[in-house]
Amino acid sequence: MMVVAFIVDGPLTAEAQARALHAHAGKWQALTRGGGVGATLRFEGIVRRAEPDHGTVSGGAGGGVAERDLLALDYQTYDPMAERGLLTLAREVAERHGLKSIVAMHSRGRVGVGEVSFVLEVAAPHRAETLAAVADFIDRLKQDVPIWKRAVWAG
């Protein structure tokens, strides 16, 4: 089983992901060539433009939270607990769902609108394990891994 987790400074560009995963490329190829992997699933979290501004209440009939345009999100991590927590969570999810591999990467610092801040890639013998593992991981990420985001508003 391959378990990899990183915190990366800035957006998770293709180059940043390749740099982080460079040392593990051979193990991944061996896993897929071995024939035990029947499904892979990749999830990307992308910074979207409109976010609810909890400091602003809309004037509509519902009186809900208004949306504003973002410039970026600033991710704050509690180091080294954040990267260790990401790795521990990856290991637990891999064992619980019988994964062959799991790769989790999260950004630290500023990530602009349209850029990737989180990547989760899982591989398993069947698709059902990959779908369940991704949902499980993301739910627990928000409870157990000390990473916070702060809105940087446009204008």
Next chain:
Amino acid sequence: MRVEVLLFGGAALAAKADLAVVEVAGDASDVTVRDVLAALHDQHPALKFALPPPESGRLAVNQAFAKGDHAIRPDDEVALVTLVGGG
């Protein structure tokens, strides 16, 4: 005993600081996570929205989650890790 608690995210914004200091009754040998959470509730009302109940809540102590009866020593690193929002 005086305990410094690191703050992050919304808790740091609400407190306008990245550290909250609490005075907890008792000496260094018997102060627990529960005591520190109770002291945060009493002494830092601006943080109430981010504070878990003292009986069931947790803090990070030396970079690992700890609950209830876990003892806090004077040189421990203590952090409030609630309402995380990564991803």
